[in-house]
Amino acid sequence: MNNGPLDVVGIGNAIVDVLSHADDEFLMREGLVKGSMALIDTSRAETLYQSVGPAIEVSGGSAANTIAGLAGFGGKAGFVGRVRDDQLGAVFTHDLRALGVAFDVAPAEDGPPTGRCLILVTPDAQRTLNTYLGAGADLGPDDVDASMVARAQITYLEGYLWDPPAAKEAFRKASEVAHTAGRKIAFSLSDSFCVDRWREEFVHLAEHEIDVLFANEDEIMSLYQVGTFDEALQHVRGHCEIAALTRSEKGSVVISGDEVHVIDAELANAVVDTTGAGDLYAAGFLFGLSRGLDLYTCGKLGSIAASEVISHMGARPETSLAELARETLGDTA
Amino acid sequence: MNNGPLDVVGIGNAIVDVLSHADDEFLMREGLVKGSMALIDTSRAETLYQSVGPAIEVSGGSAANTIAGLAGFGGKAGFVGRVRDDQLGAVFTHDLRALGVAFDVAPAEDGPPTGRCLILVTPDAQRTLNTYLGAGADLGPDDVDASMVARAQITYLEGYLWDPPAAKEAFRKASEVAHTAGRKIAFSLSDSFCVDRWREEFVHLAEHEIDVLFANEDEIMSLYQVGTFDEALQHVRGHCEIAALTRSEKGSVVISGDEVHVIDAELANAVVDTTGAGDLYAAGFLFGLSRGLDLYTCGKLGSIAASEVISHMGARPETSLAELARETLGDTA
Numbered sequence: 001m002n003n004g005p006l007d008v009v010g011i012g013n014a015i016v017d018v019l020s021h022a023d024d025e026f027l028m029r030e031g032l033v034k035g036s037m038a039l040i041d042t043s044r045a046e047t048l049y050q051s052v053g054p055a056i057e058v059s060g061g062s063a064a065n066t067i068a069g070l071a072g073f074g075g076k077a078g079f080v081g082r083v084r085d086d087q088l089g090a091v092f093t094h095d096l097r098a099l100g101v102a103f104d105v106a107p108a109e110d111g112p113p114t115g116r117c118l119i120l121v122t123p124d125a126q127r128t129l130n131t132y133l134g135a136g137a138d139l140g141p142d143d144v145d146a147s148m149v150a151r152a153q154i155t156y157l158e159g160y161l162w163d164p165p166a167a168k169e170a171f172r173k174a175s176e177v178a179h180t181a182g183r184k185i186a187f188s189l190s191d192s193f194c195v196d197r198w199r200e201e202f203v204h205l206a207e208h209e210i211d212v213l214f215a216n217e218d219e220i221m222s223l224y225q226v227g228t229f230d231e232a233l234q235h236v237r238g239h240c241e242i243a244a245l246t247r248s249e250k251g252s253v254v255i256s257g258d259e260v261h262v263i264d265a266e267l268a269n270a271v272v273d274t275t276g277a278g279d280l281y282a283a284g285f286l287f288g289l290s291r292g293l294d295l296y297t298c299g300k301l302g303s304i305a306a307s308e309v310i311s312h313m314g315a316r317p318e319t320s321l322a323e324l325a326r327e328t329l330g331d332t333a
Numbered sequence: 334m335n336n337g338p339l340d341v342v343g344i345g346n347a348i349v350d351v352l353s354h355a356d357d358e359f360l361m362r363e364g365l366v367k368g369s370m371a372l373i374d375t376s377r378a379e380t381l382y383q384s385v386g387p388a389i390e391v392s393g394g395s396a397a398n399t400i401a402g403l404a405g406f407g408g409k410a411g412f413v414g415r416v417r418d419d420q421l422g423a424v425f426t427h428d429l430r431a432l433g434v435a436f437d438v439a440p441a442e443d444g445p446p447t448g449r450c451l452i453l454v455t456p457d458a459q460r461t462l463n464t465y466l467g468a469g470a471d472l473g474p475d476d477v478d479a480s481m482v483a484r485a486q487i488t489y490l491e492g493y494l495w496d497p498p499a500a501k502e503a504f505r506k507a508s509e510v511a512h513t514a515g516r517k518i519a520f521s522l523s524d525s526f527c528v529d530r531w532r533e534e535f536v537h538l539a540e541h542e543i544d545v546l547f548a549n550e551d552e553i554m555s556l557y558q559v560g561t562f563d564e565a566l567q568h569v570r571g572h573c574e575i576a577a578l579t580r581s582e583k584g585s586v587v588i589s590g591d592e593v594h595v596i597d598a599e600l601a602n603a604v605v606d607t608t609g610a611g612d613l614y615a616a617g618f619l620f621g622l623s624r625g626l627d628l629y630t631c632g633k634l635g636s637i638a639a640s641e642v643i644s645h646m647g648a649r650p651e652t653s654l655a656e657l658a659r660e661t662l663g664d665t666a
Contacts, residue, residue, distance in 0.1 A: 021651075054401070054428040054649060057390035068387070087420040087446070095387040113420070316387060318354075 006102070006152040007075040007290035008186075011144065011174055012063025013136040013160055013167075014081030015115045016088045017275070019313055020055040022120035027128055034122065037129035037191050039163055045132040048118055057088070058314040059095035060117055061136075062158040062190060065276045065315045069283025069305050071099035072321035075290060078102035078148050080170070084135040089114040095316070105143050108135045119275055121313065127275040129191075133164055140166035141173040149174050150181040153290045154212065156282065159190030162198040175209050184241075186212035188282055189219040196222060206239045212289065213240040214282045217247045242289075244299060246281050246306070248274075254285075254299045263299035266307035266328070276315025280305035284321070297329065304328055339435070339485035340408040340623035341519075344477065344507055345396025346469040346493055346500075347414030348448045349421045350608070352646055353388040355453035360461055367455065370462035370524045372496055378465040381451055390421070391647040392428035393450055394469075395491040395523060398609045398648045402616025402638050404432035405654035408623060411435035411481050413503070417468040422447040428649070438476050441468045452608055454646065460608040462524075466497055473499035474506040482507050483514040486623045487545070489615065492523030495531040508542050517574075519545035521615055522552040529555060539572045545622065546573040547615045550580045575622075577632060579614050579639070581607075587618075587632045596632035599640035599661070609648025613638035617654070630662065637661055 027034055030048065040048065049055075059068070061081065070077045079096055083089030085107040092114060096103045115134035119127050139161070149155050155178045161167040175185050187210040189195050195202060202223055206213055213236065215223065220232040220243075229247070233255060236243045242256040251265040284301030293301075304324050308317050360367055363381065373381065382388075392401070394414065403410045412429055416422030418440040425447060429436045448467035452460050472494070482488050488511045494500040508518050520543040522528050528535060535556055539546055546569065548556065553565040553576075562580070566588060569576045575589040584598040617634030626634075637657050641650050 049427060053431045054392065055424075055431075056647060057424060059387065091388075091390060094382060098386045098388075314389065 004151070005076070006078050006148065008067065008070050008154045008156055008286050009078040009080065009148055009152040010063035010067035010156045011080040011161065011170060012158040013061050013115055013131070013133060013139070013164070014064060014083045014092050015061035015117045015131065015136065016092055017058050017060030017117050017119050017315060018049070018055045019058060019119045019121060019273070020052040022052060022122060024122060027120065027122065032120065032128050032130070034128050035126050036193050037131055037160070040130045040132050042112070042132065045116070045118065045130070048130055052118065052120065056313065057091065058316060059092050060315050062160055062188065062279050063156055064096065065279035066156060066282045066286070067101055068096065068099055068316045069280045069321060070287050071101050072317045073284065073287040073301070073325060074322045075287045078152065080105055080144055080148070082108060082135045082139045082143060083114040084108045084111065086113050088116060089135070102148065104145065108138065111135060111138060121273045121275070125271045125274050125310070127273060137164045138166065139164050139170055141169045144170050144173050146173070146177045149177045150183070152183060154184045154186050154286055156186040156286060158188050159194045159198065159202065162194065162201065184211040185209055186214065186282070186286060188214040188278065189223060192218040192222040195219050199223060206236065210240050212242045212244070214244050214246070214278065214285070216278055217245065220245055242295070244281070244285050244302065246278055252281065252299050252302065254295045256295060259295060261296045261299055263296060263303060266303040268307045268311045271310050273313045274310050276309045277306045279315060280309040280317065300329065301325055337484070338409070339411050339481065341400065341403050341487045341489055341619050342411040342413065342481055342485040343396035343400035343489045344413040344494065344503060345491040346394050346448055346464070346466060346472070346497070347397060347416045347425050348394035348450045348464065348469065349425050350391050350393030350450050350452050350648060351382070351388045352391060352452045352454060352606070353385040355385060355455060357455060360453065360455065365453065365461050365463070367461050368459050369526050370464055370493070373463050373465050375445070375465065378449070378451065378463070381463055385451065385453065389646065390424065391649060392425050393648050395493055395521065395612050396489055397429065398612035399489060399615045399619070400434055401429065401432055401649045402613045402654060403620050404434050405650045406617065406620040406634070406658060407655045408620045411485060413438055413477055413481070415441060415468045415472045415476060416447040417441045417444065419446050421449060422468070435481065437478065441471065444468060444471060454606045454608070458604045458607050458643070460606060470497045471499070472497050472503055474502045477503050477506050479506070479510045482510045483516065485516060487517045487519050487619055489519040489619060491521050492527045492531065492535065495527065495534065517544040518542055519547065519619060521547040521611065522556060525551040525555040528552050532556060539569065544574045546576045547611065547618070548576070548578055549611055550578065553578055575628070577614070577618050577635065579611055585614065585632050585635065587628045589628060592628060594629045594632055596629065596636060599636040601640045601644045604643050606646045607643050609642045610639045612648060613642040613650065633662065634658055
């Protein structure tokens with residue numbers, strides 16, 4: 001176990017993605033809303049899995065994807081999340097540790113199996129998520145290693161953590177430890193349905209707890225219940241120290257007090273599967289931030305990582321992000 | 334359970350592939366021979382997995398890949414192989430059944446876990462296989478559903494079946510049932526190391542049991558211990574009713590008595606991972622054969638399927654082979 005300084009610790013649902021192709025008709029027949037994340041229980045997970053075509057299994061989980069990306073840039077990272085001592089738990093654990101990520105939460109010896117997310121990728125490369133939290137539903141404050149949070153420059157949490165009942169307590173503990181140690185809390189709004197479920201609490205968090213906020217256009221507009229991106233921008237400006245707002249092919253806007261940057265998206269060769277685009281944007285951004293780079297470069301690194309991950313199936317990078325960053329930015333990163 | 338006629342039944346090791354990228358240096362360090370398949374035990378499987386990078390999990394197994402491909406062409410297929418009642422067993426089972434394949438062998442309730450194959454893909458798109466047979470090692474004649482074999486036009490078996498101790502008994506049972514019912518036995522030599530292990534028995538099989546033989550250039554030369562492809566061709570000509578010999582980018586040669594066809598490879602857009610090329614060639618060929626198509630078209634269908642599978646990671650097709658066949662051949666297939 002490494003006890004040295006960390007760039008970022010991620011806290012999130014430990015999930016293995018089960019990726020399958022589907023058409024719009026299938027989504028309609030199953031009553032699924034394209035682009036959304038729905039929480040499903042054991043029996044729905046069973047029947048939905050039975051109705052989809054052949055799949056591939058890849059480690060996922062929003063914050064875990066971000067942490068994997070951060071490690072891919074060469075960052076030092078840790079992760080907090082719960083798996084069971086089953087085969088998918090072993091897969092999830094291996095895929096983080098193989099990147100050098102510190103992941104030391106002991107797997108549960110009983111209870112539900114490791115969580116999984118059935119992801120349906122439609123021909124337009126959009127993804128529709130169906131998450132069975134499994135063992136992740138029991139994540140609580142005891143799982144948060146305070147010393148790990150204290151030695152990380154940034155602790156990053158996913159909005160999806162508001163779904164499992166005890167995980168928001170884990171958030172509060174992490175936030176307190178981090179701020180006491182003079183560290184920063186970063187947070188992703190995760191998806192607009194998640195914002196719908198937890199709007200009031202998220203607004204409160206944005207005002208009082210979050211130093212760095214990640215959101216896409218839909219999420220930030222949903223948070224403040226406004227009709228335009230620009231209105232949302234004015235709202236968030238006063239709330240968080242830094243907000244990084246992603247807009248798919250329109251790039252991203254980074255705002256921090258009086259400073260604002262409008263950053264183009266990186267062109268992807270082909271858009272195959274948009275799963276993980278937001279997670280990987282956060283990876284690049286946080287890597288830059290933890291290395292003291294300027295906010296424009298942070299956003300640029302986010303765009304580079306997002307562009308890599310949408311060019312193939314799965315939400316974890318397949319090529320070296322450190323090399324991609326060097327190719328695009330030279331030796332500044 | 335479907336009791337109607339089947340095009341092809343496959344018998345093979347039930348395996349979930351664990352795919353990871355590796356460089357030549359890694360293979361050297363771990364003493365792995367590029368392009369080969371090595372059988373590994375539980376502890377080697379553990380340590381090797383720990384030493385590789387992040388991976389993706391995809392259903393595999395040589396004959397199972399062929400059967401998946403056959404179903405992708407629209408063929409009616411069944412599979413015989415052994416998994417355990419664990420998560421990877423559920424993945425393997427789902428991925429076949431989702432294609433409409435009849436797969437009814439009950440999962441083992443104890444003993445070793447579902448088999449897996451750690452596949453290292455090097456930058457040249459070559460793959461090096463490390464197979465842990467797991468529950469598959471117990472495959473025996475009792476697992477072979479005689480009525481399924483009897484109602485399939487062709488029963489297809491992989492040479493790798495000679496590795497688990499009781500599986501060759503399963504082969505003998507299948508061969509007897511099939512031939513008694515006036516059906517055909519097809520067989521793949523699997524890989525040249527497998528041929529090295531079982532040469533004498535394979536030569537005997539080719540002369541006496543096998544109606545349709547699949548082999549690549551290395552395998553057929555190894556079988557007859559000759560130095561040129563052409564010599565091997567002359568040997569096999571007298572032995573099997575049909576031999577379909579694949580030669581990577583040089584295409585394939587199909588020989589049956591006085592009939593011989595030399596078929597070009599289909600160009601792949603990009604060669605990403607050659608895992609499954611031989612398996613999918615067999616899928617296309619057997620689909621054509623079961624539909625009574627001429628041998629040239631059978632070989633062409635094999636080339637089409639092989640070209641699809643080498644264009645992405647994993648040994649199962651990601652696009653509709655039936656559609657690819659229509660695009661290339663028109664409505665003849």
